[in-house]
Amino acid sequence: MADISASLEDYLEEIFILHQEGAQVRVTDIAAALKVSKPSVNRAVGTLKDAGLLDHEFYGTIALTPEGETRAAQVLRRHKLIRHFLQNTLGVPAEIAEEDACRMEHVVSAQTIQHLYDYLSQQEDGYEE
Amino acid sequence: MADISASLEDYLEEIFILHQEGAQVRVTDIAAALKVSKPSVNRAVGTLKDAGLLDHEFYGTIALTPEGETRAAQVLRRHKLIRHFLQNTLGVPAEIAEEDACRMEHVVSAQTIQHLYDYLSQQEDGYEE
């Protein structure tokens, strides 16, 4: 379970989200979603493929492996948890909460996420994942 | 007020702390504190000097400018606020709280810091800066 960079986590997360939204995931979709060039996507996808986190055939479509899916889901879970906390507990405006969550999701430890989850759970209107 | 990188914020913060601890701040001290090579420190210090955040003469000692001091103090304040929250509100173990604060301090917006401060202030044992 080698650690991957914040940047690669972003690619993984976005691929997961695009997949959830239904269609086949292509390089162009990811580039558009992350506002990054297609060659940048191409290289990141290659790195993630080498890491065994996704499958990608030449000029083909992109799909997460089970391992990649697990990782992506973890990042997205952290994102939602943090955003919820910022917005509903601290009262940070939605847009700022979203932006901060995008950055914080890559740096908060598993331990802290667990404590944050427990904290949110024991509040009046408990957090639903 | 151009933004600086997380890495440069770390240098700034460490210089601030070393200065608070009394002695003159030298390249070697920073390198030891941040566990980084002296050439790395040298270059970062050059960048911060160009940004007007510190003064440094050839083979001389390092001192923050007023602007650099302000910036460093802001980073350190964020660090302490986040660490306090993680440790005392969420109950994250001290060591993990410290590590997480080290990374989070560079990515949390000013808005969120303000909201976090307000949140901590209105708790039973209010937060003291």
Add this chain to the structure above:
DNA sequence: TGTAATTGTTAGCTCAAGCTAAATTATAAT
């Protein structure tokens, strides 16, 4: 005061992650 040890700097390498321009492959339309 002259030499040894320490400190600081320079030169130059590596890696990650972005980019553009150009080439290749696939898809769609006439």
Add this chain to the structure above:
DNA sequence: ATTATAATTTAGCTTGAGCTAACAATTACA
């Protein structure tokens, strides 16, 4: 079926931030 458009990939550049090795300057002490 041929051609035009779109998607993907390759090649190669840039920047930031780390590193080591080698060189220069300073400090300390014998």
